Amino acid sequence: MIKNEKIKASEVYVTGIEGEDLGIMPTAEALKLAKQLKVDLVCTSLLSSPPPCQLIGAGAARQKQQQDAKRDRPAKLKEIRLTASIEDHDYETKQQQARRLLQSGHAVMLVVKTGNTKQSTAARKLLEDLLRDLKADGRPTTGIQVSGKQSMVQLDPLN
Template sequence: MIKNEKIKAAEVKLTGLQGEELGIVPTAEALAMAKKLKVDLVCTSLHESPPPCRLAGAGAVRQEKEQAKKQERPAKVKELRLTPHIEEHDLEVKKSQAERLLRGGDAVLLKVVLTGSKEGAQAKALLEELTKALAPYGKRQTGIQQSGKQAMVQLDPL
């Protein structure tokens, strides 16, 4: 992303602060307009002639860079382990951890470790409760899977 005086083109295709098209303008005039409004002139692509540029506040440019970094990073699957006999407070802590991970863009694998053969139904009920509570932040990738000594479900971020 090229900003302000680093733009070497003679003319630019200018877009305003609210996204309105201002047409093809000499670069010097576009820079003067940006200085008058106390914003930056940002070139979005160098592959076109004249290059498309827009007026943007410094905070908006920084925020776009951060969003681009987040989108570049592949989502990781983070695993949270639970037991069917979890205390209420511990369950809230795990729920807030899962919420934070989902908001951060990572997928969450909720795994309930079973010790006895009769805990399967309890584990499924626990996973159902957690997926309903985390519905605003993530959606199920699969249904609840139970195999051997564990029951699990994966939630992907929205």
């Protein structure tokens, strides 16, 4: 985030504090206006000419920078472990846990532990049921993978 005297362009496209369009003006004039209003002139993008700048209060600029940093953070992969023979109440609990993680922006790896090959079909059915129930909150990035004594699938959040 480039602000105030660090903006090197000769003229900038300025947007006011309330979002009103102030038009294109020389950078020195825009800085003078920012000082009069006791706010910062913040450049929002360097890709266009003249660069768009916005008049933002000092606290709001810092808060916006923190929000942008938080939004750019990569999502963590959280693992939820289940067993093939799961009770209805436990299924609901794990489903709610996965939904909560997906809604908060995390990717979820659903892992079903199995004891033998007979349970692997039950594990596959359990994962298919979970995928159907969590369709509104996440989408699978991988298919259901069955390997040895476990079956798994990864869900990414929709937002």
